[in-house]
Amino acid sequence: MNKQPIGFIDSGVGGLTVFKEALKQLPHENMIFLGDQARLPYGPRPAAQVVDFTWQMVNFLLKKDIKLLVIACNTATAAALDIVKSQLPIPVVGVILPGSRAALKVTKNKHLGVIATEGTVRSDAYARTIHQKDAAVKVTSLAAPKFVPVVESNEYRSPIAKRIVMETLAPLKHAGLDTLILGCTHYPLLRPLIQNVMGDDITLIDPGSETVSEVSTLLDYFDIANDDVTEPKMREFYTTGSPEMFEQIAQDWLQLDQLNAQRAEIEDLPVTYQQTPVSTVVVATKNAGKAREFAAMFAKDGITVKSLLDFPELESVAETGTTFEENARLKADGYARQLELPVLADDSGLQVDALGGQPGVFSARYAGDGHNDAANNAKLLSELSEVPAEARTANFHTTLVFAKPNHPEQDLVVDGDVLGRIVGIPRGDNGFGYDPFFEVEGTDQTLAEMTADEKNAVSHRGNAMRQLEQLWRDWYSNHAL
């Protein structure tokens, strides 16, 4: 018998949907809830910050002597579950695995939808978790950033809520899914509206109930359940925001008598786990031209780039794939494993329409094995000798893959392209490779006539980097699920 409370944390009131399930399934347990309403929403925040805030909430509840922690927030689960779990002596339960499991149990057509915050969607945690269990399941994710504010402002039954739900879910209505995961603990409060928009054929999954089943299993497994059915149970509620606002929603949602919320000061509590800022990125390329471009792009954030030229002792990874992505993955995964560091790889090439997309993935060895830009360019010109100027359209493509050591399933993948045409006479001395022959669409300049900055502003690599910039820091600081 263990009378210590179970702790629940969330960015706001959403976690109460899990708490409500716990009241139903585990009525004899003492429970404490903490919502970080002052700093909500968590969805748009960088993962590293969500990790910090999560630790502050955890440290608040540890002082209350909790015996088990429920991270009743999808965004915090995606960002912090692993690290918190690895450092706490008590069991820790998140909501993503239980939610995924529940959805896999009910789907018939193996097409799942996930609606969640931007942070959760960006982390790809649901798709990853689902695919670890069944790689054949299709997962369609959609960020619904407007839902949390509607719930937190107690507007979740209003006509505004109805309109927001309708507009947000429109892209999913005809997507062909049969099951939709409510991948944010706030969303079950909008359940009737969501069901109405999606139609009765779609099964909605509220991860709360499955999460509490997992809690129940763990209480038994660790033999820490409270079997005392006599005395009244502790129901404590804390918020970093306004206790009155919290009470209104909680009272309404939980239907508890005498619900009292108290203000919690957690901002000054320690952040147990500090992220070290990233100062160096390894780019897995032997091509000095590429390395220079990445160095210039990362330098804007004060980050130093190292390339394979800095690590001559590494075993070469063969580019045996048939697509840019396959090759980029081979390079990123292969070198990350050897270096035991996150590694970024680029696989790129020129695709000429009149040559059926050639040289494509063979761009580096177009004229035969071994790198020789001059020979490659000469071959390109001879292949195009009969092709008139207007038919010499082409594009440069790159696929970038950022990989962590031994976690290929977490590879971050982005693409970039630039359109143009192949000119007959080379122009310009800048850049590298095929640059002097590639005239950028909408300009009269080849890539080799542009400065480094001008090229990065339009190039395939620059375009891919601009996407990567939005994603990589969060991904980098996310721990393996």
Ligand SMILES: O=P(O)(O)OP(=O)(O)OP(=O)(O)OC[C@H]1O[C@@H](n2cnc3c(O)ncnc32)[C@H](O)[C@@H]1O
């Ligand atoms: O594999 P790593 O070591 O990164 O270096 P690589 O030069 O072999 O690179 P790829 O396998 O990706 O092959 C890309 C080919 O396309 C050419 N290429 C890629 N990006 C280019 C750019 O921005 N300008 C000109 N040529 C480019 C490059 O010179 C190569 O011949």
Ligand SMILES: [Mg+2]
């Ligand atoms: Mg190569």
